[in-house]
Amino acid sequence: MKINNAAVAPSEPWTIFNNRMRSANQARHILPYKPVPHTERHHLLKSLFQNNSTLNDRVIYVHIPFCKSLCPFCIYSKQKMDYRETINAYCDTLLKQIQNVSASVWAQSAPFKAIFLGGGTPTAIPAENLTEIIRSIRKYYPLTTDCEITVESTVSEITSELCAKLKYAGVNRISLGVQSFNTKIRKKLGRISNTEKILEALDTIKKSGFNNIAIDLIYMLEGQTMETWRNDLQLLSGAPINGCSIYPLITKPGNLKVPENLEQEYHFFAEADNFLAELNGWKRFTPVQYGHSKNGNARYVTSHGQNADMLAFGTGAGGRIHNFMYLQGTAVNEFIKNGQNLTKAPMIGMVIDEKFLEFREIFGLSERMQLEKNGNVMAKQYFGDIIEDLIHAELVVEDENNWLLTKTGRFWAANISTLFSGRIAKLING
Numbered sequence: 554m555k556i557n558n559a560a561v562a563p564s565e566p567w568t569i570f571n572n573r574m575r576s577a578n579q580a581r582h583i584l585p586y587k588p589v590p591h592t593e594r595h596h597l598l599k600s601l602f603q604n605n606s607t608l609n610d611r612v613i614y615v616h617i618p619f620c621k622s623l624c625p626f627c628i629y630s631k632q633k634m635d636y637r638e639t640i641n642a643y644c645d646t647l648l649k650q651i652q653n654v655s656a657s658v659w660a661q662s663a664p665f666k667a668i669f670l671g672g673g674t675p676t677a678i679p680a681e682n683l684t685e686i687i688r689s690i691r692k693y694y695p696l697t698t699d700c701e702i703t704v705e706s707t708v709s710e711i712t713s714e715l716c717a718k719l720k721y722a723g724v725n726r727i728s729l730g731v732q733s734f735n736t737k738i739r740k741k742l743g744r745i746s747n748t749e750k751i752l753e754a755l756d757t758i759k760k761s762g763f764n765n766i767a768i769d770l771i772y773m774l775e776g777q778t779m780e781t782w783r784n785d786l787q788l789l790s791g792a793p794i795n796g797c798s799i800y801p802l803i804t805k806p807g808n809l810k811v812p813e814n815l816e817q818e819y820h821f822f823a824e825a826d827n828f829l830a831e832l833n834g835w836k837r838f839t840p841v842q843y844g845h846s847k848n849g850n851a852r853y854v855t856s857h858g859q860n861a862d863m864l865a866f867g868t869g870a871g872g873r874i875h876n877f878m879y880l881q882g883t884a885v886n887e888f889i890k891n892g893q894n895l896t897k898a899p900m901i902g903m904v905i906d907e908k909f910l911e912f913r914e915i916f917g918l919s920e921r922m923q924l925e926k927n928g929n930v931m932a933k934q935y936f937g938d939i940i941e942d943l944i945h946a947e948l949v950v951e952d953e954n955n956w957l958l959t960k961t962g963r964f965w966a967a968n969i970s971t972l973f974s975g976r977i978a979k980l981i982n983g
């Protein structure tokens with residue numbers, strides 16, 4: 554295995570692979586998961602839930618699939634706000650799904666360290682529905698004393714009343730979808746709030762007592778230049794936030810077109826990567842996540858690179874328990890009809906060979922940007938040649954104790970994950 558064009562790495566870091574994979578999730582999907590027939594899934598999940606497990610960290614994801622308006626670039630499972638009856642019925646089913654799983658031995662055997670309510674836009678539904686879901690999880694599940702509880706929201710929905718209700722329900726982190734501070738660029742994304750409104754919303758969240766506030770910014774947007782991007786980063790640095798995620802535009806066919814210009818993409822990435830790591834007190838947590846070194850680490854986000862088990866509730870929600878991965882169906886009506894019990898809910902279920910568990914630590918290098926090398930027999934024996942190639946291409950460097958991703962490595966992190974996934978597939982399938 555040789556990385557394409559490795560020889561040109563130092564001067565043209567955007568040419569190392571032919572195509573850029575833009576999300577670590579895409580990379581994990583090439584692992585050799587095998588579909589579990591509908592008839593067996595019920596037993597498999599049931600038996601997983603009957604066992605104690607303290608092996609992995611664990612987190613909870615809850616999906617609220619409603620938005621007040623739909624953005625043209627969005628890849629998430631969502632639909633326009635529905636009738637109040639539908640919202641109520643969806644939330645009732647969600648509450649039942651949450652409560653049913655909580656009664657299991659597995660759910661009670663170790664505390665969860667993060668809860669994330671995403672969407673869609675969780676705050677698009679009435680605050681009463683949303684806070685009932687949060688309270689229900691807090692009531693029925695064991696949580697760590699410092700459990701991170703995040704709610705995603707959008708600028709136009711932030712009010713001090715909403716923030717007060719969320720805080721009272723136990724939410725301690727708000728993730729605000731910003732994408733760009735630039736009013737003109739935002740309009741092209743179907744976003745109505747201008748720069749001032751974004752800053753006002755962040756101020757409102759902060760004044761409501763939240764000390765853990767994150768935003769996201771996207772590069773490769775229509776109309777974006779290096780000047781507008783730098784301006785976005787400047788505004789970010791003055792905002793009352795302690796974390797942010799930086800992504801390239803990712804869409805699916807039929808949505809906005811992503812400009813194919815890897816060189817430009819690299820420069821946008823590198824500008825943000827340098828700027829954010831040098832912000833006062835900030836550091837990199839993953840190849841896309843930056844934040845204050847004291848409290849800017851989004852535990853839910855970094856849990857992916859730490860192979861945490863994830864209980865996922867709601868339409869389109871993807872979870873993983875031990876070696877079983879599932880993705881719930883996206884149809885709201887189907888969910889309302891059949892979703893009360895997770896083991897019987899509409900979903901795709903897949904398992905991966907138990908051997909995968911021996912190798913998965915390797916993703917620490919691509920997803921957490923470092924991997925301990927001393928005494929790491931597994932990494933050296935099964936991935937040593939790949940790591941050598943990565944070092945040769947200047948995607949990885951090594952110090953006394955660790956292998957570390959370089960800036961170029963961070964840009965290509967998802968591609969590096971696919972190298973590991975591909976090797977694991979070979980090791981398992983022979």
Ligand code: SF4
Nearest residue numbers: 620623624627672673
């Ligand atoms: S970007 Fe957010 S608000 Fe826009 S459609 Fe997607 S989930 Fe809804």
